[in-house]
Amino acid sequence: MSSGEFTGFSDDCLNFLADLAKNNNKAWFEENKPRYQESVLEPSRAFVRALSRRFPGELRSGLVADPRINKSLFKIYRDTRFSKDKTPFKTHVGLWFWEGDKKRMEWPGFYFHLEPNRFFVAAGMHHFPQTILPVYRKAVVHEKLGAALSELDAEMKKKGLELSGRHYKMTPRGFDKEHVNAKFLLFNGLTLGRESLPGPLVNQAGLVDHCLKIWQEMLPLHNWLLQMLKTV
Structure with a gap:
């Protein structure tokens, strides 16, 4: 694969991740690090670069697609400090494209997982920061933003998509549990996702088109979140 050219994720990308799941230790990873770089890291970067060229005209011009680790590429090393699972490595490819110059995990964006x-x-937004959660709740019951959220919910359901993010069991204090949007007050994030088994498309350059098409369907959620955040 030449620099900047995305031709798909190879079979060995998935094979490497499967092998890593069976051998999730530092010694095995170090021994197989060249394979990781060739089969996982390099195509991931090429995929990000390919999307960076397409986002302005086909999704959002303000999206950050940066092929560096801890930017659009999540690092493969797990943070095990507060986890019972002490395996050191992630066994998936995770990519994140967020809006604007804000902190990458505190602003809306689009996610890829393999x-x-x-x-x-x-x-x-998978998880609202504590500074954003009160703003989100006010938006849920706001006359215009709340109505737009209800319309968004109905629109996405027609596309076979379901808004996710429920976390709390009880309506937060100070809000009406009978409100038309009460279910959204139980959320601590707001996301849409479309999932499948990896198919032949994963091995092809057409994966870029496929992801863009799905993200275009989800764009109304992204836009709603941006409108909500304008009130911060």
């Missing part, structure tokens, strides 16, 4: 038996793309 592992041996799971492939999905998503949009939204």
Whole structure:
């Protein structure tokens, strides 16, 4: 694969991730690091570069597609400090494209996920920061933004998509549990996702087109979140 050219994720990308799941230790990873770089890291960067050229005209011009680790590429090393699972490595490819010059995980964006038996793309905000959660709740019951959220919910359902993010069991204090949008008050994030098994398309350059098409369907959620955040 030449620099900047995305031709798909090879079979060995998925094979490497499957092998890593069976040998999730630092010694095995170090021994197989060249394979990781060739089969996982390089095509991931090429995929990000390909999308960076397409986003302005086909999705959003303000999206950040940066092929560096801890930018659009999530690092493969797991943070195990507060986890019972002490395996050191992630066994999937995770890519994130966020809006504007804000902190990457505190602003809306589009997500790509690939592992041996799971492939999905998503949009939204997985977890609202504590500074944003009160703003989101006010937007849910706001006359215009709340109505737009209800319309968005109905529109996405027609496309076979479901808004996700429910976390709380009880309506937060100070809000009406009978409100038409009450279910959204139980959310601590707001996302859409479309999932499938990895198919032949994963191995092809056409994966870029496929992901863009799905993200275009999800764009109304992204736009709603941006409108919500304008009130911050």
